[in-house]
Amino acid sequence: MGIFDKFHSLAADQRALVDSGVNPFNVVIERLISATEAIVNGRRTILAGTNNYLGLTFDPQCIEAAKKAVQDQGTGTTGSRMANGTYVGHAALEREFADFFGYRSAIVFSTGYLANLGMLSVLAGQGDTILVDAHCHASIYDGCRMGSAEIIRFRHNNVIDLEKRLRRLGKKTANTMILVEGIYSMLGDRAPLADIVTLKQKYGAYLLVDEAHSLGVLGEHGRGLLEEAGVGNSMDFIIGTFSKSLGATGGFCVSNHPELDLIRYASRPYIFTASPAPPVIASTRTALKILETHPELRRRLWRNARHLYQGLDDMGFSLGPEISPIVAVRMPSIKQALVLWGNLLDRGVYVNLALPPATPDSASLIRCSVSAAHTQEQIDYICKAFSDLREGAIALDAQSTAVDSPLDVTPAF
Numbered sequence: 001m002g003i004f005d006k007f008h009s010l011a012a013d014q015r016a017l018v019d020s021g022v023n024p025f026n027v028v029i030e031r032l033i034s035a036t037e038a039i040v041n042g043r044r045t046i047l048a049g050t051n052n053y054l055g056l057t058f059d060p061q062c063i064e065a066a067k068k069a070v071q072d073q074g075t076g077t078t079g080s081r082m083a084n085g086t087y088v089g090h091a092a093l094e095r096e097f098a099d100f101f102g103y104r105s106a107i108v109f110s111t112g113y114l115a116n117l118g119m120l121s122v123l124a125g126q127g128d129t130i131l132v133d134a135h136c137h138a139s140i141y142d143g144c145r146m147g148s149a150e151i152i153r154f155r156h157n158n159v160i161d162l163e164k165r166l167r168r169l170g171k172k173t174a175n176t177m178i179l180v181e182g183i184y185s186m187l188g189d190r191a192p193l194a195d196i197v198t199l200k201q202k203y204g205a206y207l208l209v210d211e212a213h214s215l216g217v218l219g220e221h222g223r224g225l226l227e228e229a230g231v232g233n234s235m236d237f238i239i240g241t242f243s244k245s246l247g248a249t250g251g252f253c254v255s256n257h258p259e260l261d262l263i264r265y266a267s268r269p270y271i272f273t274a275s276p277a278p279p280v281i282a283s284t285r286t287a288l289k290i291l292e293t294h295p296e297l298r299r300r301l302w303r304n305a306r307h308l309y310q311g312l313d314d315m316g317f318s319l320g321p322e323i324s325p326i327v328a329v330r331m332p333s334i335k336q337a338l339v340l341w342g343n344l345l346d347r348g349v350y351v352n353l354a355l356p357p358a359t360p361d362s363a364s365l366i367r368c369s370v371s372a373a374h375t376q377e378q379i380d381y382i383c384k385a386f387s388d389l390r391e392g393a394i395a396l397d398a399q400s401t402a403v404d405s406p407l408d409v410t411p412a413f
């Protein structure tokens, strides 16, 4: 008996993966060539699962800003803002995020994950109710778990189910917050945000939207689904991350509620971790300006998204419900997903493997994410690889799943 007993089944699953010759959780990017290419397993590989929607990780202005910040301010802050103080860049970026959305104020967190933990652990208090979309990200669920509110899931993107639950809450809606995402991370579909705003107003509830995958991707200025849906002023809280379209690491929350500033004094994921490093803040400030002022990046991103989605759709793959820079391919079984994923990598195409229980409806997904930086030739190459490998993967017996989900110890989706 020992504390590692609970890992036995995980170890067996992990061994089975290694024996199957495919280990999707041990990919080493040996050398980066650009925002869309790297050397993986000694082979030149197209990166098609990075969430690098605008391709800004190699933007010369962002790199220059980061270099200057390292030279002027050092490599890290070595502590949290509560203990070690706020750098001028932290405060400037908070102002810039608030102005970008046209809201009162913002807080910057060290990751997007911590932004959800930091906000929800405090907001979801005793006596409050959280209504959360069933497909929301793990960071949203984890943040809720850190609080003490009652957590109720509603059916994904189902406003009828949401309204039923709001109605049942009666007077408690005044202490209720609805949690949704702009673009959902696994299937790439959007929330019916305008309808959700109507419900929030009708029932006097609060609304938090996580625009992690829609910031820089949707809306004329890249503000996300809230801009595209024409409800930019109606959010109580907007969460986002630097780790996708902004090409760095960090997170933020924007709000018009003056109480936002008080979160800093109560939020453990804000207080007890080091603040974002100077080069991260500097490149993110530059990326935010580029994101807002270069709509041609969004046009390129959507051209590429349409190209990949339509290419795979024409081949007969089962895809997410709408065209999006997240192109999710549903495979009939875990084994077939694993095999296709491994064969794509051997062909020089790196995508994400997403398996149950980390996926909605226990789907086995090959998840691609498209970038504005992909060329037409790269998208054509990805399509050709899928087309060539499709028959081989589909022909596998869906029942002979020698490999169980290797994710069995992760928390439910």
Ligand code: PMP
Pocket (backbone or CB within 6 Å): 111, 112, 113, 114, 116, 137, 139, 181, 185, 210, 212, 213, 241, 242, 243, 249, 250, 251
């Ligand atoms: N929210 C959503 C909806 C996400 O998909 C993710 C990451 N995939 C996060 C938050 C966490 O962001 P980060 O990786 O910056 O911690």
